[in-house]
Amino acid sequence: MKAYTYIEQNKFALLDKEKPQLLEQTDAIVKVTLASICSSDIHIKHGAVPRAVPGITVGHEMVGIVEEVGSAVTTVKKGDRVTVNVETFCGECFYCKHGYVNNCTDQNGGWALGCRIDGGQAEYVRVPLANTGLNKIPDSVSDEQALLVGDVLATGYWAARISEIKEEDTVLIIGAGPTGICTLISVLLKNPKKIIVCETDENRITFVKKHYPDVITVKPECCQEVVLAKSEHGGADVVLEVAGADSTFELAWKCARPNAIVTVVALYEKPQILPLPDMYGKNLIFKTGGVDGCDCEETLALIEAGKIDTTPLITHTYSLSQIKEAYDLFENKRDGVIKVAITI
Secondary structure, X not given: OEEEEEEEOOXXXXXXXXXXXXXXXXXXXXXXXXXXXXXXXXXXXXXXXXXXXXXXXXXXXXXXXXXXXXXXXXXXXXXXXXXXXXXXXXOOOHHHHOOOHHHOOOOOOEOOEOOOEOOOOEOEEEEOOHHHHEEEOOOOOOHHHHOOOOOHHHHHHHHHHHOOOOOOOEEEEEOOOHHHHHHHHHHHOOOOOEEEEEXXXXXXXXXXXXXXXXXXXXXXXXXXXXXXXXOOOOOEEEEEEOOOOHHHHHHHHHHEEEEEEEEEOOOOOOOOOOOHHHHXXXXXXXXXXXXXXXXXXXXXXXXXXXXXXXXXXXXXEEEHHHHHHHHXXXXXOOOOXXXXXXXX
C-alpha cells in the first residue's frame, strides 16, 4: 500500500509499505477513505516533535471503514464507518478514568498514531485500543462532516470545555487557523457575550467574517487596545492561544484581565517564557497541554444535530498520489487554504 512517511527532518516521502496486520486483540484495521494534514504534521517535518519516530507513516486525522477487528474489540465491527481519534487510550488507567486520555499510561496511549506508530495518511491504518480510539459515524453524517472530529475539532472542543466560559464573558481567541476556527465553533456553543478573534492572515480574517459575522476580528498590532475597549474588567475573561508564536504567547497573557483563564492550545516549536515579574498581580490561571480527545462521540452527535459544521474548513482536496503538493500548499498557506482533505 502507499503511505506518506517521515524519513528525516524536512523530508517526507510517499512509499510502498506492507498493509498493517492485527498485533493485539484490542487492535482494528481501518481502510482509510479520507484523511487530512495537520499543523502537527508540519511540526514533525521541522523536527519539533522529538518523540516522532523516523520511518513512521504520518497522519492522525482520518475517517474510514473498519476492515478487521481483534477478538477483544466490541464497540465497532467490520464495515462500520468510523472516525479515528488523534489519541489512543486504554480507558482504564488513572489518567483515562479522570478524562486525561492524552496521558494514558498504555504503551500506545496518547498521541501515538502518526507520531510513534504508523498513522493514517495511507491506504490502511492499524488502530490500537480500538474500543476507545474509534467512533461510529452516524448514517446521516458524511465522511467530510466527520473528518475533523478526531483531531482539530476535538482540540477546539476540549479547549472550550476546560476554559470555564460563562455567558457574561468576553473571550479572545488568538489564531484563526484550522484549530483556531474549531475552537471558535466550540466557544460559540458556550454563548459568551463577546468573542474576539485575533489573526494576521487576510484570507483567514475574511473566512471568519463570512462564516461567523457576529465575531469581532482584529489584527495583533491593535489586539490589546480592542480587547480593552470591548471588555468590562480590563481585559478578556478567557483567552485561548491557538497560534503558537512567541509574540502570540505574550499577547495572550497581556490581553487577559486579572484572574482570567489563559488556555494555551498551540504547539510551539521552541520553549516559551513566563516573565513572572511583569505578570505579578495578574493572578492568571494557565491551562496548557495536549488535547484530551475523549469527546468525539459528543461532537459527532452535535454534527448529526446540525449544531456543528466544519465542512467549510475543507477548502482543498487532493488524492493520496498528490499529497506532496497538498503539503506544500498547506505549509505555505497558499490560495486561502484552511484545511486539506486527502482522498484515499
